[in-house]
Amino acid sequence: MYLWKRDNGFTYQQRIPASVESKFGKSPIRVNLGPLSAADARKRAIILSGAAMQLMDDPDMTRETLVYSLRALNEELKAIKSARFSKGFEAYGVSKRRDEFAEMGADEAALDQERKLAVVDAERGVLASFHKRLETIADAMSKDSIAWEAERGTYQSVVALLGSLDRQQNAITVGPTLTTAVTMARRPPMPFPSPAVVKSAESVAIESYTDVTDPRAFTPETKFGVAGRVILDARRAALDITDKDRGRYEERLEATFAAFLEVIGDHPLKYYVPLHLQDFATVLGKVPTNRTKYPIFKGLTLEAMGRKNDALPEGKRIRRLSRTTVKEHITQIKLIWQKATAGVIGVRDIRSFDVTMPASAAAPIDREGLPIASLNKWLADIVTPKIMGKPHKAWLPLVGYLTGMRLAEIVYLQSSDIVTIDGNEVFDLRLPLIIGGKKVDRQLKTKTSVRVVAIHPLLRECGFIDFAKKQRGRGGFIFPHYHRSKDPADTAQKQMANWMIALGIHETQRQVFHSLRHNAKAWFRIHAGDGLADKQCGHAASSVGAKYGFKALEPEEIEKIMSIPAPRGIDFMPLITWHQAQ
Structure with a gap:
């Protein structure tokens, strides 16, 4: 065996033993290994040398087939290295998509990506183990004949696996990918077929399309x-x-x-x-947002909508x-x-493909909590006779602020959701809804939304708990008024937006009812830490370590949230005074 380096990488040369010169000729066999490190090139050459010696023992082997087989084996060895890199890149892409789906709240899609990532990681591990085994074989072959004989059976199985050349003839069980375990059968070497009968896995798979019967077995031709x-x-x-x-x-x-x-x-x-x-x-x-609400875009394609919107005077253009x-x-x-x-x-x-976000698209709006002045103005308006005359409307901002619950969670609260855990009252969103005497699954946004929500004493001091416990009729909902509509949460959302607009504290998409959830999260985080803030608001834990423990708030955690001081600068006295006067 001889190895040297050229501009295009290392070249391996194998001399022909004198005993078989009459069959294979005197000139040595050469295989271009491509760009490799010196250490990798040496290991590659050792494996090819062992394969050459094995193949030369075959009485039916020809020089042409020998050269072809060694080159094919070299390509398969390259493929393993490439596959390891590819799997690493694929794992990065899958984890990125998983995080994107998780951010969107698409739990089913995120879980699907999590399962796929586990499979990819397993494949990476098998490829790494496989590559390590090849190096072990190379080391054994480079030592002495005794070590080589000890590894010969394993080597033959590995060569049979790598060589797609003998997949058609050899009885070695190999699955659709290299992750399938190798059948470590000790058997004599099998002859490699001539290049004319070699079929790639892809060509075999494409041929198999002619046998499909299920119309959902798509092909490259399927639209x-x-x-x-x-x-x-x-x-x-x-x-x-x-x-x-x-x-x-x-x-x-x-x-x-x-x-x-x-x-x-x-x-x-x-x-x-x-x-x-x-x-x-x-x-x-370039597509305008809420395009279906504007008659000027009716019947236009998306591209035409963008052009139409761009042609409008600057002050009249719809936000993209x-x-x-x-x-x-x-x-x-x-x-x-x-x-x-x-x-x-x-x-x-x-x-x-990593898509570049177009500069023409509108910059994302960062939703944030409401300023103290806006909150105080809103809370003060609650106790006015006009607003308090509609309790289904009046209590929503207070509950949203002091619990951190989403509006869709609040409007589906029932008085039976108020339960006692170790002497402390909480909202238990793990319970099913009771509608018409039947249990109905509670519709929550994410898995982490299924939780226990601590009730801060301010909710009782302001009078909400007394009000909530009295709502026993009309389905048991604390806010039954909204359940007259097909979409209670949407109806409540529109009413809250109109109220905020009337008070002058609304800013499209930035200062909205959901902003109260930001205020609450900041309040809980300051006094109870990130972990309890996440559990109270139903947010996913930020790390693997943070996921350890119990999913729902424990009694000690409930007590800790209940004991935190009132938000600084927020005036609850109008509500407390109103309740005391009742």
């Missing part, structure tokens, strides 16, 4: 519109769409899918390239979609694409 439609229908069939939040997310997926097909077109799966995601994002960056919204649309298309192309050979993985 994305067809494949995506099947995926979305399957999701709807599997999920509980009666869940309003889940239903809305599925509707957003539908709208995003339709928009992508409109902008890029409905083509066979093999047509799409990663740059189409960038094209889609660029168009969305935000970069956050554009990013969400891209993430949703990646989700649909992932499921539509699973198992389809011959299509590009467009999900790995």
Whole structure:
């Protein structure tokens, strides 16, 4: 064996033993190993040398097949190294998509990515172990004949696995990827077939398409519109769409899918390239927000809407979609694409493309808590006869601020949700709703929303707890007025927005009812720490370590939240005085 380096990398040369010169000729065999480190090139050469010696023992082996087999084996060894890098890159992409879905509240999609990440990590581990085993074999072969004989059986199995050359003839069990365990059978070497009969795994898979019977077994020729439609229908069939939040997310997926097909077109799966995601994002960056509310955009395509909006006078232009919204649309298309192309050979993985957010899109609005002056103005207005005459409206801001609950959680509260844990009253959102005498699953945004919410003493001092416990009729809801509408949370949201606008404390998307949740989170964080603030508000833990322990607040934690001082600068006296006068 001889090894030297050239401009294009290392070259391995194997001399022909005198005993077989008559069969293979005197000239040595050379294989270009490509760019490698000196250590890796030496190990690669040792493995190829062992394979050459083994193949030369075969009475049916020819020089042409020998050279071809060594070159093919070298390519397979390259593939292992490439696969390890590819799996590392894939793991990064999957974890990134998981985090994106988690931020969007798409728990099912995030969990799907979590499972995929576990599979990818397992594959990375197997590839690393496989590569280490190859190095062990190389070390054994480089020592002496005794060590080589001890490793010969293992070596033969590894070569058989790597060499796609003998997949058609050898009885070694190998799954669809290198993650499948190698059958470590001790058997004599099998002859390699000639290049003419070698078939790649991809060509075999493509041929197998002719045997499919299930119409959902997509091929590269299947149109994305067809494949995506099947995926979305399957999701709807599997999920509980009666869940309003889940239903809305599925509707957003539908709208995003339709928009992508409109902008890029409905083509066979093999047509799409990663740059189409960038094209889609660029168009969305000019689309006006809430476009369906404006008659001037009726009947126009998304691209035409963008042009129409740009042509309006500057003061009359509609705000464009935000970069956050554009990013969400891209993430949703990646989700649909992932499921539509699973198992389809011959299509590009467009999900790995890092889309540049268009500068034309509106900057995201950072929602924040309400200023102290706005909060005091709002709380003072609650006790006015006009507002307190509508208690279903009056109590919402106070409950939102002192509990950190979402508006959709508050309007579905029932008096039976107020329970006592170790002497302390709490809202138990783990309980089902009781509607018409039947238990109904509570519709909450995320898994972490299923929780216990501590009731701060201020809620009792201001009179809300006494009011809530008296609401026994009309379904047992504390705020039954909103349940006359089809969407109680939406009705309450509009009423709160109108109230804030009337008080002059509303700012579109920035200063809204949900801002109270920001105020509450900051208050809890200051006095009880991040962990308890997350559990009280139903936010996911920020780290793996933070997830340890109990999901719901423990009695000691409830007491700690109940004992924190009132928010600084906030005047609750108008409400306390009103309650004492009742």
